[in-house]
Amino acid sequence: MGPYGPYGVSLFIILSGFLMGGSYLGNKKEAKFGLMFVVKKISNIYPLHIVTMFSIAVYYVITASFTLLPCLYGFIVSVFMVLPYCLRLPIEYFNGPSWYLGVCVITYFAFPLILRMMRKYHSRKTAY
Numbered sequence: 001m002g003p004y005g006p007y008g009v010s011l012f013i014i015l016s017g018f019l020m021g022g023s024y025l026g027n028k029k030e031a032k033f034g035l036m037f038v039v040k041k042i043s044n045i046y047p048l049h050i051v052t053m054f055s056i057a058v059y060y061v062i063t064a065s066f067t068l069l070p071c072l073y074g075f076i077v078s079v080f081m082v083l084p085y086c087l088r089l090p091i092e093y094f095n096g097p098s099w100y101l102g103v104c105v106i107t108y109f110a111f112p113l114i115l116r117m118m119r120k121y122h123s124r125k126t127a128y
Contacts, residue, residue: 009100017107024115034112041108049101053079056095081105 024037057075077083078095084102 013103013107017111020111021115021118024111025118034116037112038108042105045101045104049081049098050079053095053098 083099
């Protein structure tokens with residue numbers, strides 16, 4: 001990934017938010033948008049995430065390359081996609097790349113709220 005990897009990930013997240021905001025800002029379907037948006041997005045990524053987690057668990061059991069308690073804690077943290085909240089804790093990362101999925105979940109919950117604020121600002125701006 002090199003020294004510029006974190007910048008690329010940040011740029012990707014920012015561009016994704018910009019494109020999502022542009023495509024959903026004109027959408028007038030406000031009722032149930034927030035919850036339906038979050039459920040749809042998480043249901044797209046979670047099944048593959050679970051398959052990946054259990055594949056890694058099988059690999060760890062077969063190769064016996066784990067210590068039980070830290071690995072179990074890392075597994076639980078990764079399954080629930082809360083790894084971004086636990087990055088400072090001394091845990092054994094069960095599935096290191098799942099931190100990105102946790103960031104996606106955070107942004108999926110924040111996006112409907114941000115979009116609602118953008119719509120209010122946009123409606124005030126056009127009123128003047």
